[in-house]
Amino acid sequence: MSRVLILNPADDVAIALDDIAVGDTPEGLDAPARAAVATGHKIARRAVEAGGLVRRYGQVIGRARAAIAVGDHVHVHNLAMAMAEDGREAEVGVDVKPLEALSGATFNGIVRADDRVGTRNYIGVLTSVNCSATVARRIADAFPDSALPQGVDGVVAFTHQGGCGGSSLSSDTTLLQRTLAGYARHPNFHSILIVGLGCEANQIPAWLANEGLEAGPSLRALTIQEAGGTARAIEAGIEVVRELVSEAAKVQRQPVSAAHLTVGLQCGGSDGWSGVTANPALGAAVDLLVAHGGSAMLSETPEIWGAEHLLLRRAASQAVADRLNARLEWWRAYADKHGMELNNNPSPGNLKGGLTTILEKSLGAVAKSGSTPLNDVIGYAEPLTARGLSFMDSPGYDPCSATGQIASGANLIVFTTGRGSVFGAKPAPSIKVASNAKLASWMDEDMDIDASPVLTGAPMEDVGRAIFERMLAVASGEPSKSEALGIGDNEFVPWQVGAYL
Structure with a gap:
């Protein structure tokens, strides 16, 4: 079995499947490792000159700070941000591909007097x-x-x-x-x-x-x-x-279509595997949900920066694309006003797990949204009106973002993690998806789904279906791991952007 994973033939880096020592020559590399590379981190499979573009997922994740040789560990010491125009063209709507409609998926929901459907009471x-x-x-x-x-x-x-x-x-x-x-x-x-x-x-x-x-x-x-x-x-x-x-106490559950599910998509404590296993597997589940008439919300605007072109290519209309671009412009101005850089977003845990730039993190984060068209862009906590996939503007702070998604109508949250987030968000049950087998085993009391079988040959569609089926079970009343632990009372964090007088 190969010790590195090459995600796209155009990639300049491979991902270490286990710890690689100096001098090791994993299959797929033309030279031995010139530095120790931890699992989930990047190792160069092609030489890149100083200032050259570096690609992962077939997409630009940064520019080389210095010349990179085959076998080098590629991380913060030799990889920096790239400019917005570097290889990230945004042709609005060119990747819009409506999904084939499916039917038959149901859950036992709570139908309110006005026909709204809940997953909890x-x-x-x-x-x-x-x-x-x-x-x-x-x-x-x-x-x-x-x-x-x-x-x-x-x-x-x-x-x-x-x-x-x-x-x-x-x-x-x-x-x-x-x-x-x-x-x-x-x-x-x-x-x-x-x-x-x-x-x-x-x-x-x-x-x-x-x-x-x-x-x-x-x-x-x-x-x-x-x-x-x-x-x-x-x-x-x-x-x-x-x-x-x-x-x-008089309320009774009854079978309803999966079309009544609205899922908030979250990721936190991401690692080098999040964009390879958990996030795309959740994306496959989202495609199933949308095909059954359900809805999903992607959020955390600072964490799509650098991958927005992928969403713009799936925008259902120019108006949707314009609304997304307007939110990104607001965030650029907001960061400048407060003396911040959007690339400061990767956390210490993200960096330790192998992620280097916000571009790399964002490309993995967007994978949670699957391949369905982007039908709407709404403000924080604004009511969700469009079916299918929407984007809700929010900070990249998970409790704040999830609070907005719930206020917008999410009756279920699915949260991917590589480092081990312990998130819950009452009143919406939260399902955790682990990106790697070590996490799924070590923190099994918190993780609902292990997406790591993708690395050992399990089809992405099968893991996505397992997530979708878990959505239906939890929506029917089966407790998620975070609910069983009693988590979710303290994660109500409305967004505060203004001044106090």
């Missing part, structure tokens, strides 16, 4: 402001999972750091209101209690009016000041939630 305790966080937590803590009736998945408080400290008309308040409204409408909630202080910038009546929401039997609200203080507000909230739990 939670009671949510939302907060209008940080000042009401403790009261909301105390209300939710009065309802431990072990004490809830069958069919009620939990009572969860969603707290944050915003809601005041700035103008009631600020962009952050608007963004927070939109995010909270997305949760208030989410089909994975049976009902919602909103807890406020009473004097915050994010006034509950104004927020509800701005977002077209109305208080009613399944959307309740209280403020600490009107309740008479902390203890009285907690007592009042517990009484409300007790009533809501009783009603939620």
Whole structure:
């Protein structure tokens, strides 16, 4: 068996399948290794002159900082960023290939009165402001999972750091209101209690009016000041939630089409294998989901930078392409304003796992979206309206990005990882896909799917189908690994981009 993997004949590098020592000459290389190369890292299979382009996946991942010889370890010491125009042409729509429609895939979902379909049955305790966080937590803590009736998945408080400290008309308040409204409408909630202080910038009546929401039997609200203080507000909230739990226990699951699934696509703690196994396998699952009429959301705008041309080539229209380019331009300006470089994005864990530039990381990240057309681009936490694949603008920070996806309507999250993320995101169950066998074995209590068989001959389509089938099982109520561990109460992180006054 070869000890290196060549992903594309045009590639200047191969990927080490195990640790390669100095002097080893793996099959596929014309010269011995000139340095030790760890598994998942890159080894040069072609000489590249200083300043020359370096390719992986058949795509540019950077320029050589210095001359690279065959057998060199290719990483941060000799590989730098490439300019946007270097080999990344974007012909809008040329790769649009509608998928053949499929039918028959179902899951046992929860059909709400307005025909929205959920995968979980939670009671949510939302907060209008940080000042009401403790009261909301105390209300939710009065309802431990072990004490809830069958069919009620939990009572969860969603707290944050915003809601005041700035103008009631600020962009952050608007963004927070939109995010909270997305949760208030989410089909994975049976009902919602909103807890406020009473004097915050994010006034509950104004927020509800701005977002077209109305208080009613399944959307309740209280403020600490009107309740008479902390203890009285907690007592009042517990009484409300007790009533809501009783009603939620009456809900029954029923078979529904996979077309009712909306999956948020996430990756974190990526390594050199993420773009080879887990991400493209998830992409294969997305293609199956979309073919069955379902929807998926790709996000994390800074983590598609350098691979946006692949999405633009799949844009369903020029308008979709224009919206994606507009978000990328915003991020360039945002980074410049704050003295940052988008290429600072690869984390220490990414670098240790073999990823070098944001171009390389982004090419792997985009693979999560499969081959389906890109049908829409929406802002953070904006309601999802298009079927199939959409892109939601967000930072590259996983909890913040997933929060936006859930607010936009994702009723399931699939999260790929190479280093070992331990992510959950109530109310949407989170499925973890491991990129390598070591991780899948070492952190088996956190990983739902092992995508590493792709490296030993398993067809990508088979691993993708396994992920798709796991989506259907979890959507039907089977706990994901993160749910079994009780993860997901603390990952509500609305995006804050503005200033505090």
